[in-house]
Amino acid sequence: DQQVKQNSPSLSVQEGRISILNCDYTNSMFDYFLWYKKYPAEGPTFLISISSIKDKNEDGRFTVFLNKSAKHLSLHIVPSQPGDSAVYFCAGLNNAGNMLTFGGGTRLMVKP
Amino acid sequence: NAGVTQTPKFQVLKTGQSMTLQCAQDMNHNSMYWYRQDPGMGLRLIYYSASEGTTDKGEVPNGYNVSRLNKREFSLRLESAAPSQTSVYFCASSVGQGVWHEQFFGPGTRLTVL
Numbered sequence: 001d002q003q004v005k006q007n008s009p010s011l012s013v014q015e016g017r018i019s020i021l022n023c024d025y026t027n028s029m030f031d032y033f034l035w036y037k038k039y040p041a042e043g044p045t046f047l048i049s050i051s052s053i054k055d056k057n058e059d060g061r062f063t064v065f066l067n068k069s070a071k072h073l074s075l076h077i078v079p080s081q082p083g084d085s086a087v088y089f090c091a092g093l094n095n096a097g098n099m100l101t102f103g104g105g106t107r108l109m110v111k112p
Numbered sequence: 113n114a115g116v117t118q119t120p121k122f123q124v125l126k127t128g129q130s131m132t133l134q135c136a137q138d139m140n141h142n143s144m145y146w147y148r149q150d151p152g153m154g155l156r157l158i159y160y161s162a163s164e165g166t167t168d169k170g171e172v173p174n175g176y177n178v179s180r181l182n183k184r185e186f187s188l189r190l191e192s193a194a195p196s197q198t199s200v201y202f203c204a205s206s207v208g209q210g211v212w213h214e215q216f217f218g219p220g221t222r223l224t225v226l
Contacts, residue, residue: 004154034214043116043202043217044155089154098162099170100215102154 003027006103019077021106023090030092035075038087080110116218118203124224125193133188133221135203143206144186148199193225
């Protein structure tokens with residue numbers, strides 16, 4: 001049973017518009033959530049994170065929103081750029097801080 | 113500063129063969145991790161090492177062994193490879209464990225077991 005789900009395998013948006021990537025989780029013991037970005041033939045790189053005690057975290061063009069009651073988080077990218085085209089993974093960190101559980105990823109394509 | 117390096121980049125094995133995947137980091141990180149990525153499954157933790165001299169099982173440890181050789185190096189061994197172990201394997205490291213310690217990933221090893 002997947003504890004972290006990204007229900008949209010792919011998303012296509014126009015350059016300059018907003019990209020919204022969604023993530024649902026079932027484990028209420030997650031203490032922290034992270035988003036990673038992955039280009040082909042490379043390892044994932046850390047993008048942005050949010051603590052379970054917050055509902056929003058912003059870093060430049062990237063904002064992550066957390067709705068604990070709905071067990072849902074989303075990543076907003078504004079404005080989207082072609083270089084943002086990649087696979088995005090959300091992950092939950094357990095409260096022991098030693099295990100990340102990843103979603104299946106969403107492939108974002110930003111068209112020029 | 114190379115970050116996290118993995119060797120080999122690609123490997124093809126026959127069922128029953130053994131091999132060791134190597135991982136090294138030059139960031140003086142304490143914690144190291146091994147993940148596998150399968151299509152649509154995200155990354156799943158195989159084993160991790162919180163600090164030199166310690167190793168612990170992750171979500172999918174069956175069929176694998178690990179060795180934390182020193183602070184820099186963390187290897188993953190498949191004793192008797194099976195087709196179900198066909199995957200992309202990523203090594204990662206972090207300063208420590210806990211919510212503030214993001215993980216840095218290597219480029220991955222693509223393994224095919226025939």
